[in-house]
Amino acid sequence: MxxxxxxxxxxxxxxxxxxxxxxxxxxxxxxxxxxxxxxxxxxxxxxxxxxxxxKNESADFLVINKTITNANSRNVEKNAFTQSELDDLQKQPFVESFGYMTPSQFKVQAYPPVDLQFSTAMFFEAVPDTFIDVKNDEWKWAVGDRALPIVLPNSMLNMYNFGFALSQNLPQISQETVSALPIRIVIYNDFGQEEFVGRIVGFSDRISSILVPQSFMNWANKKYAPGLQPTASRIIIKTKDPGDPKLVSYLEDHGFSTDNDKLKDSxxxxxxxxxxxxxxxxxxxxxxxxxxxxxxxxxxxxxxxxxxxxxxxxxxxxxxxxxxxxxxxxxxxxxxxxxxxxxxxxxxxxxxxxxxxxxxxxxxxxxxxxxxxxxxxxxxxxxxxxxxxxxxxxxxx
Amino acid sequence: MQISLHQLVPIPLKEKVLQQTSGIWNQAVTFTPGQWVKIKAPSGTGKTTLIHYLYNTRYDYTGDIHIDQKPWPAYNPTELANIRQSQVSVIFQDLRLFDQLTALENIELKNIMQGQAYYSREKIEDMAAQLQVTHILQQSAATLSYGERQRIAIIRALVQPFSWLMMDEPFSHLDENNTRRAAKLIAEECTARKAGFILTDLDDDTHFPYTAHYQL
Known part of the structure; x- marks a missing residue:
């Protein structure tokens, strides 16, 4: 039917x-x-x-500073982060942890181990240990130590080996050689000077600066520039995702700059x-x-x-x-x-x-x-x- | 189910209707359940219009029609459909079959509209036999003569429960013999349901033992 x-x-x-x-x-x-x-x-x-x-690495590190422009190039204060800027940055969801890079407030002169009649002016910076990718037993310093561990950026050795050494007919040197060489370090300013034996204990891919332990930096800054607060002109952050567009736009909006290569993901x-x-x-x-x-x-x-x-x-x-x-x-x-x-x-x-x-x-x-x-x-x-x-x-x- | 009319006047026929005296128009009339009503009406007095008003397919009137104390406009489309499926059936003068369907399908459509068949196939064939249309049941409705269509429309109106049957010149195209058969079938079906009907026609007739006569 x-x-x-x-x-x-x-x-x-x-x-x-x-x-x-x-x-x-x-x-x-x-x-x-x-x-x-x-x-x-x-x-x-x-x-x-x-x-x-x-993920190869669970997190990435970015060194952030303010962009130096012609307008502010003579003003160290302006190029440092203010406290409110730091507080705000710290609150951002993409910042996992955060540390200051402390610059040295004294002068540094480095001499080769044997007297070659030359020396070079240098600088040091320090970051909290957790931000350094070189983990090493020698990476420590206490008041009274004569030996001073130093971490160099990898790029610096490369620059010497493939740029400077070739053009000046100097020998190319390996990481091991550099590490074996003791360097005479003199830190000084108008108040006095002190000598240390510097030793390269590692090479960093992460931070392109000459690093010394934070404990040394604190001690030396206090001693040689007692009244001066170290300015926070560079900071380092740990972030899960350097390609996060929010991070990139945050940096852009605030006129901060960082290693752009790491941001290309974004x-x-x-x-x-x-x-x-x-x-x-x-x-x-x-x-x-x-x-x-x-x-x-x-x-x-x-x-x-x-x-x-x-x-x-x-x-x-x-x-x-x-x-x-x-x-x-x-x-x-x-x-x-x-x-x-x-x-x-x-x-x-x-x-x-x-x-x-x-x-x-x-x-x-x-x-x-x-x-x-x-x-x-x-x-x-x-x-x-x-x-x-x-x-x-x-x-x- | 009681049907009562109050001062019912069709708007298109208003002047004509108000000039003449009518048993229906502009009167208070009540059709009580089970009444077999004959309404005699000369041409042009609005007999088809009345059937359409009673079946609620035209609304161009003043006054009102109460179905069980409730005026037609108060029924929503679903309630109206329920009434048409189980309380009021109709045979239109223009028959209104679906040309796309066969004669039998036209009947079946109404027979199974409520979800399950009201009458068995045998019962329908029996009714068709009584009206002498068995041979055309499988034909498309479009190919039938007017008299055949009229008989199919009559059967279609009978394959549902109802307490009122509205008929508008239901025998206009039937010969005397078939008219008698159709009237007999309708009378049986109405009696079986204890249902009333309202029949409109041009002339007097003795097809049914009417219980009420009106002049439109």
Missing amino acids: QTFYSLLKKIIRAGIGRARYWMAYIGLGVAMLLIFIAIQVHSNFNQLLHKPEN RLRMIVQIIVSVIGFFGLVLLLFAVLVFSMFIQLIIAACKKEINLLVTLGTKPSQLKRYLMRQFVPMYVLIGVITLVVISGIQYFVYTLLLKQHLFVSPLPGLYTWLAAAAILLLLYIVNSSTIRKYIYKP
Whole structure:
């Protein structure tokens, strides 16, 4: 026996305009896929940046100073951080820990171990031990010690070996040689002088400055410049993610500068974010049109079958019966589209997962939570639009 | 279900109606449950209009029609549909079959509108046999003659529960023999349901033992 709905199907030909019908569904599918891709790219990128498996180092260090410009180059005070600036920086979410780089407030002269009739003026800086990437038993100093451990930047030895030594016909020296050489260090100012035996105990990639232990610096500054507060003109921060665009824009906004190379991630990420936003935007626009076409499509069907629908109502068909019938014409179709696009995005995501696995990069093999939520939200939106359009035209007396 | 009319006047026929005396227009009339009402009306006095008012498919009138003490406009679309599915049935003068469906499907549509079939297939075929339309049940409604369509419309009106049946010249295209058969079937079905009907026609007739007569 025939059901009521199979009779309705004969009366209300929902299939009118097949081509438009399919175009609307294909448009909807593409729109959903674009939105899912945008969400997935975003989530994959985040996973690549933040997932512990994808990190060589759990944190990165940045040395920050104020940008020296022609306007402020003669003003040491202006180039130092004020207390409020430091407090504010410390409060930022991307700053994990934070330390001062203390400059020496005395003069330093260094002599080679044997008397070669030359010496060089130098400077020292000190940072808290936790920020130094050279861990060494010799890296300590106490009042009274004659030996002074020193950490040099790696780049400095490179500059000597590949720049200076070659041009001056001097021998190139290895890290071991440098470490073996005791250097005569004289610190002095108008009040007096003192001599130490400097020894290079390590080379730092992280901080490009000549470092001595903080304990030595505190003692020497106190002794040679007793009244003077050391100015905080350079600081070092530990951050989880030097590519964090928030960090970069914070530094830019405040006129701070740092090692730009470490921040290049951020530019890359901004480009990815723009691309993702553009894809997402097109997806949304397409979705909007698909929804619009849908509601017009429903209106078209109802308008084309106005006479039949009126007669059905006259004979006693309930608005809810008509609505249910019309919903049945649409809901299974867009649920199917949603399922298909989810399957496609899952396939793409799995492909990306295997591809990245070969590069030892890890993303999840399945689409993320937000993709599922977006799918649910889009289907819900369609259902609401669908239902309210039908309601609007059917319940109208 | 009680139907009462209060000073009912169709707006398009207002002047004409107010000039003449009518048993229905601009009167207070009550149709009590189970009444078999004949309304005799010459052409152009608004007989089809009245049926449409009673069935609530036209609203261009002054005065009001109360269904169980409640005026028609107070019923919402769902309540109205419920009434049409289980309380009031109708045979329109213009029949109103779906041309897309076969004769049988037109009947079935009403038969299963409430979710489950009201009458069995055998019962419907039996009714069709009584009205001598068995052979056209599988034909598209579009191909039927007016008389055949009229008989299908009559059967369609009978395959649902009702306490009132509205009929607008239901036998206009039937010969004497078929009219008799149709009237017999309608009388049986109304009796079985203890239902009343309101029938409008041009002339006097003796198809039914009417309990009330009105002149429109």
